[in-house]
Amino acid sequence: MRRLLVLAMALTLTACSQAPAVRQAEQQPQAGFPVTIENCGRKLTFDKPPAKVVTGYQPALETLLALGLGDRIAGRTNFSESAFLPGHKELYDKIPEISDTIMLPQKEVMLAQGADFVLDNAMAGFDSAGGHATVDELNAAGAPVYILGGWCSPEQVLEFTIDKTFADLRDLGAIFGVPDRADKLISELQGELADVKKRVAGRTPVKVLATDGGKGPVNAYGGAGLTHQMITLAGGVNVLADVKGDYTEVSAEKISAAQPDAVLVSDYATLRGEKTPSSPAKAAETLAIARNSPAAKDNRFLALPVAAQHPGYRNILAVTEIARFLHPNAFTQ
Structure with missing residues (x-):
């Protein structure tokens, strides 16, 4: 019994002597912080x-x-x-x-x-x-x-x-x-952007209309902001570059006169819980307005996930996706 009491006292003293050290270690800031x-x-x-x-x-x-x-x-x-x-x-x-x-x-x-x-x-x-x-x-x-x-x-x-x-x-x-x-x-993403830049260098920029549908006015992307910049980085030229704003309404007359070679269509299934038109349906609306354009004649459009049109990691991946759509021959090897 006495041995057990001595052992218990020793363990208690040891624990007490270690407790402040443990608490001190817990209070020490993590490397790199604050x-x-x-x-x-x-x-x-x-x-x-x-x-x-x-x-x-x-x-x-x-x-x-x-x-x-x-x-x-x-x-x-x-x-x-x-x-x-x-x-x-x-x-x-x-x-x-x-x-x-x-x-x-x-x-x-x-x-x-x-x-x-x-x-x-x-x-x-x-x-x-x-x-x-x-x-x-x-x-x-x-x-x-x-x-x-x-x-x-x-x-x-x-x-x-x-x-x-x-x-x-x-x-x-x-x-x-x-x-x-x-x-x-x-570093990986910057390398991906550099690769796209190299592949599209010297190629004729493709005239691009970026839209979210509408029969007039059309919801489209003007000459500022994220979508406009992705088009440029991918080897395109925004046909609405002169329109002030990012996501904005554009008249049917201006869309008709834009003469795009290709169309980007915002693609999402839900917004605030409500169903939205499919990207093919929105593309059809836009191409019907720009019916005399090269894009309409070739039915050339790309459904671009709307998540890529908001800031985030996917932005750089989207630049590559758009570049492949605009300049497929640049990615054959």
Whole structure:
């Protein structure tokens, strides 16, 4: 009995002597932290990598998956009928759904998630008028918000450049403590862009009309923003380059006179839970208006996933897809 008492006392003393060391180790900051990032005019500081993330529309989820951070995502919105990148649908299905539309859920549901980070690519999901938790409310709850591509206002949407996609990857790599992963992905994507540039160099730019359908006015993409830039990088020239704005309405007369060689059509199955016209139907509408154009005569259109027309990892993949469509001969070897 005495031996047992002595042993118990020794173990207790040992545990007590080790406890402060354990607590001290737990309190030591992780290498590379704290990290401070600027986004939408706000400074976001992270003492450790986020572990319970909520993502909004598809490009936010795709971007984290591309960085190998799927295990950090605790909740996502619904875009089940969208076009998924290879391997992403299986990962998507494993993540709890917190909204049955592409939008983040209402305020009470959102705050109840207990998230420590929120990633999206538009400010619409944080509008109090729509019943959503605001950026400030989420920040106060310990869930700082990061908006991809700097799409923080309508003006900033127009100012988007593809470099911001790389900046986002670099920021997220720092926030999650995986800068090496981010650098590797950035290098791969920059190499892909360089390959496209080399392949289309010296070829006659293809005249492109990017549309989201409509019988007049037509929803189309003007000479600013992401879609316009992807067309240019892919070896095309936007026939609506003189139209101010990104996503905007354009008259049927202007579409008829544009004479595109090819048409890009925004393709998505659901938007806020509502069915939308198929991309072939939207292409038919547009080509009927531009019926005397080379694009109409050849019925030449590409269904471009609308997820690629929002900031995120997929932007660079879309440039390659568009370039293959516009200049197929450049990719024969």
